[in-house]
Amino acid sequence: MATIFDVARVAGVSTKTVSRVLNNEARVADDTLARVRAAVADLDYRPNPNARSLAGRRSYLIGLFYDNPSRNYMADIMGGAIRRCQEKGYHLLTEPCEADDPNLPRLMVSVAARFRLDGLILTPPIVDRQDVLDAIAQANVPLIRIAPRTDPARTPHVHMDDEAAARLAAYHLADLGHTRLGMILGHPDHGAAELRQRGFMDAAAERGLTLSPDHIMPGDFSFARGFAAAEQLLALPNRPTAIFAGNDDMAAATVAAANKHGLQVPRDLSVIGFDDSPIAQVIWPPLTTIRQPTMAMAAAAVDLLIGDSDPEPVRQLGFELMVRQSTGPVGG
Amino acid sequence: MATIFDVARVAGVSTKTVSRVLNNEARVADDTLARVRAAVADLDYRPNPNARSLAGRRSYLIGLFYDNPSRNYMADIMGGAIRRCQEKGYHLLTEPCEADDPNLPRLMVSVAARFRLDGLILTPPIVDRQDVLDAIAQANVPLIRIAPRTDPARTPHVHMDDEAAARLAAYHLADLGHTRLGMILGHPDHGAAELRQRGFMDAAAERGLTLSPDHIMPGDFSFARGFAAAEQLLALPNRPTAIFAGNDDMAAATVAAANKHGLQVPRDLSVIGFDDSPIAQVIWPPLTTIRQPTMAMAAAAVDLLIGDSDPEPVRQLGFELMVRQSTGPVGG
DNA sequence: GTGAAAGCGCTAACAA
DNA sequence: TTGTTAGCGCTTTCAC
Numbered sequence: 283m284a285t286i287f288d289v290a291r292v293a294g295v296s297t298k299t300v301s302r303v304l305n306n307e308a309r310v311a312d313d314t315l316a317r318v319r320a321a322v323a324d325l326d327y328r329p330n331p332n333a334r335s336l337a338g339r340r341s342y343l344i345g346l347f348y349d350n351p352s353r354n355y356m357a358d359i360m361g362g363a364i365r366r367c368q369e370k371g372y373h374l375l376t377e378p379c380e381a382d383d384p385n386l387p388r389l390m391v392s393v394a395a396r397f398r399l400d401g402l403i404l405t406p407p408i409v410d411r412q413d414v415l416d417a418i419a420q421a422n423v424p425l426i427r428i429a430p431r432t433d434p435a436r437t438p439h440v441h442m443d444d445e446a447a448a449r450l451a452a453y454h455l456a457d458l459g460h461t462r463l464g465m466i467l468g469h470p471d472h473g474a475a476e477l478r479q480r481g482f483m484d485a486a487a488e489r490g491l492t493l494s495p496d497h498i499m500p501g502d503f504s505f506a507r508g509f510a511a512a513e514q515l516l517a518l519p520n521r522p523t524a525i526f527a528g529n530d531d532m533a534a535a536t537v538a539a540a541n542k543h544g545l546q547v548p549r550d551l552s553v554i555g556f557d558d559s560p561i562a563q564v565i566w567p568p569l570t571t572i573r574q575p576t577m578a579m580a581a582a583a584v585d586l587l588i589g590d591s592d593p594e595p596v597r598q599l600g601f602e603l604m605v606r607q608s609t610g611p612v613g614g
Numbered sequence: 615m616a617t618i619f620d621v622a623r624v625a626g627v628s629t630k631t632v633s634r635v636l637n638n639e640a641r642v643a644d645d646t647l648a649r650v651r652a653a654v655a656d657l658d659y660r661p662n663p664n665a666r667s668l669a670g671r672r673s674y675l676i677g678l679f680y681d682n683p684s685r686n687y688m689a690d691i692m693g694g695a696i697r698r699c700q701e702k703g704y705h706l707l708t709e710p711c712e713a714d715d716p717n718l719p720r721l722m723v724s725v726a727a728r729f730r731l732d733g734l735i736l737t738p739p740i741v742d743r744q745d746v747l748d749a750i751a752q753a754n755v756p757l758i759r760i761a762p763r764t765d766p767a768r769t770p771h772v773h774m775d776d777e778a779a780a781r782l783a784a785y786h787l788a789d790l791g792h793t794r795l796g797m798i799l800g801h802p803d804h805g806a807a808e809l810r811q812r813g814f815m816d817a818a819a820e821r822g823l824t825l826s827p828d829h830i831m832p833g834d835f836s837f838a839r840g841f842a843a844a845e846q847l848l849a850l851p852n853r854p855t856a857i858f859a860g861n862d863d864m865a866a867a868t869v870a871a872a873n874k875h876g877l878q879v880p881r882d883l884s885v886i887g888f889d890d891s892p893i894a895q896v897i898w899p900p901l902t903t904i905r906q907p908t909m910a911m912a913a914a915a916v917d918l919l920i921g922d923s924d925p926e927p928v929r930q931l932g933f934e935l936m937v938r939q940s941t942g943p944v945g946g
Numbered sequence: 947g948t949g950a951a952a953g954c955g956c957t958a959a960c961a962a
Numbered sequence: 963t964t965g966t967t968a969g970c971g972c973t974t975t976c977a978c
Contacts, residue, residue, distance in 0.1 A: 283727050285955060296965045301957060309963055328728050332668040333955030336970045341664070350693070353892060357689040361682070364708055373707060376696055395615050396662050505896040531896055538898030541873055560685055564837040564863055564893055566870030617971055628949045633973060641947055665971035668954045 284325035293321035341398040349381035354559045362577030366584040387417030394423045401587035426583040431473025438595035440582045444474045447572045447601040448481030455524045456489040459612040464497040464522030466511045508532025512539035524552035530559040548610035567607035575599045616657035625653035673730040681713035686891045694909030698916040719749030726755045733919035758915040763805025770927035772914045776806045779904045779933040780813030787856045788821040791944040796829040796854030798843045840864025844871035856884035862891040880942035899939035907931045
C-alpha cells in the first residue's frame with residue numbers, strides 16, 4: 283500500500299503539498315497539482331482513513347443512530363445514506379440504540395468524540411429527544427434531523443409535507459366521486475399521524491365532504507390494528523366507499539379485510555395508503571398510495587451534513603401520488 | 615476525552631500495561647489488572663478506534679459487501695450483523711457494490727487494506743464470484759460467506775439446509791391430505807432455488823406423490839413472475855390443491871391470484887412460502903412458511919470472523935415451519 | 947510481569 | 963505557493 287510519502291517522492295513535493303491536493307485546499311500551483319494527481323493515480327494511492335481522522339479533525343465518517351421502528355423505513359434510510367456517503371467519499375457508521383435509554387446522550391457524544399464523527403443523523407423517534415439534542419449541541423457535533431416533529435427550528439433538518447400529501451389523497455378520492463370517506467389513523471405518538479389526518483380532513487371539507495365520527499378509526503400503523511379497524515368500518519350500515527389509511531401496512535390490512543368480507547377492491551371499496559412501501563406492490567390489487575421519499579431524505583441529510591450543497595438548513599422534499607389499482611370510481 | 619496516558623497515570627503503570635489489559639493479553643498480575651480496570655472505569659475511558667487501527671493490525675471493523683438483491687433480506691443481514699458487532703465491541707462497515715463490477719476484487723482488497731478490516735462478510739450473489747474469492751484469499755483477508763452455493767469447502771461459511779426445509783413443506787402439505795401439488799420455482803441463478811425444488815419433490819415422492827410437469831412453474835422470486843405463474847397454474851383443468859412457492863413474495867402473489875380468481879385460501883387452495891419475510895404476516899390469510907434465520911446467520915458470520923466462538927468453519931442454522939392460515943386440509 | 951521508545955500515516959501549525 | 967516539524971492515541975518491538 284502506497285503512503286503519502288511515496289506520492290510525495292514520486293511527485294517531487296512535500297507530504298504537506300500532497301495533503302493539500304488531497305483535501306482540495308486552495309493555493310496549489312496548477313502544475314504541482316497535476317504532478318501530484320498523476321502520482322496518486324500512478325500509485326493507486328488512497329489515503330488511510332484512520333491516519334486521517336487521527337491526525338485531523340475530520341473522519342469522513344457519519345453516524346446514524348436509530349431505534350429501528352420499521353424495517354422498511356430503516357432499510358430505505360440506510361440505503362439512501364450509505365449510497366450518498368459512498369458517492370462523496372464518506373462512510374456511514376450505523377448505530378442501533380434504545381429510544382428510551384437514559385444514557386443515550388452520553389453514548390452518542392462519546393461515540394462521536396472517539397470516532398471524530400463529522401456529524402450525526404437522527405431519525406424518529408429519537409430525533410425528538412430533548413436531552414439528546416442538548417448533549418449533541420453542547421458537544422458541538424453537527425446534526426441533521428430527519429422528520430423532526432418538535433422544535434424544528436432548533437437544527438437543520440429534512441422533512442416532507444405530510445399534510446399536503448394527505449390533502450392530495452383526499453382530492454384523489456373526491457375526484458373519483460366518493461362522498462362517504464373513512465380514515466384509519468396512525469400512531470398518536472407519531473407527529474406525522476396528526477398531520478396526515480388534518481390534511482385529509484381539511485381537503486375533504488374543502489370539497490364539501492365531512493367524515494362522520496364513526497368513520498374515523500384510531501390505529502397505530504400496524505397491520506393488525508389496521509385490520510381490526512377496517513373490519514369495524516366495513517361492518518357499518520353506511521360503510522364508507524373509500525378509506526384512507528395512515529400507512530401502507532394498514533391499507534394492506536384494509537384490502538385484506540375487504541377480501542375477507544367478500545368486498546372487491548376497488549369495485550366495492552377504494553383504498554389509499556401512505557409511504558409506498560414495498561408491500562404496496564406485493565398485494566392484489568396494488569395500492570394507490572403516497573410515495574414518501576425516504577431514501578432521498580437520507581441522502582439529503584448527508585448532503586446537508588457534508589455541506590456540499592446549498593446551505594439551506596431545512597430541506598423539504600416532494601412526495602408523489604402513486605395511482606395504482608386499489609382506487610377507482612365510486613360504485614365500480 | 616481521557617487517553618491511555620491518563621489511565622496509565624491514574625493506575626500508576628505504563629501505557630503498555632494498560633494496552634495489555636485492554637487487549638486481554640496474558641501475563642498481567644492480578645492486582646495490576648484490577649488497578650487498570652478501576653482507572654478505566656473511573657475515567658470512563660474508551661480507546662480511540664482510529665489510533666488503535668493505525669498502530670495495530672486490527673481495526674475492530676468488519677466489512678459487509680453486498681449487492682442488495684432483496685430489501686428485506688439485506689435489512690435482516692445488516693440488522694443481525696450490526697447488533698452482534700455492537701455486542702462484541704466491533705463496528706460494521708456496509709459497502710453496497712455492483713455484483714458484476716469487474717473491478718470488485720481490487721475494490722474490496724483496497725478497502726480492506728486501508729481500513730485494516732478485521733474481516734469480510736459476503737452475501738449472495740457476490741459470495742460466489744471466483745475472482746473475488748481469489749483476490750481476498752491472496753490478500754489474506756479473513757472471509758466468511760453467507761449461503762455460498764459453489765465450492766463451500768473453500769471458506770468458512772454460514773448457511774441453512776434449504777433442502778431439508780423444503781422437505782418439511784412437502785410433508786406438511788401431504789399430512790393435510792393434498793395429492794395434487796404445485797410448485798413455483800425460484801430464480802435459476804440462485805443455488806437455493808434448486809435445493810428447495812429438490813427437497814420438495816423428493817419428500818413428495820417419499821409420500822408417493824409426484825408432481826406433474828405442468829404443475830412445476832418457473833419463477834424468479836419476484837411477485838410479478840409469481841403472480842403470472844400462479845394464474846397459469848390455477849387455470850389448469852386439474853389445478854393443484856396446494857402450491858409451494860420458492861419464497862414469500864411469490865407465495866403472496868399466489869394468494870393474490872387466487873383471490874382474483876374467486877378462490878378462497880385455504881379452503882380452495884393451500885399456499886406455502888419460504889423465508890418468513892414481513893409480507894407473510896401482512897396479507898390475508900397470513901402465510902404458512904419456512905422461517906429462514908437470516909439475522910442469526912449474519913450474527914453467526916460475525917462470530918466466526920471474530921473467532922470468539924467454537925472454531926468450526928461451517929455453521930448450519932436451523933429453520934422452522936411457521937404454520938399459519940394459508941394452508942389447511944384438502945377440500946377445506 | 948513490566949516499561950521505554952519508536953513508529954502507524956496523516957494533518958496542523960508555523961516558517962520560508 | 964511550498965516545506966518543516968510536531969504530534970493525533972495507540973500498539974509494537976525489544977529490553978528489563
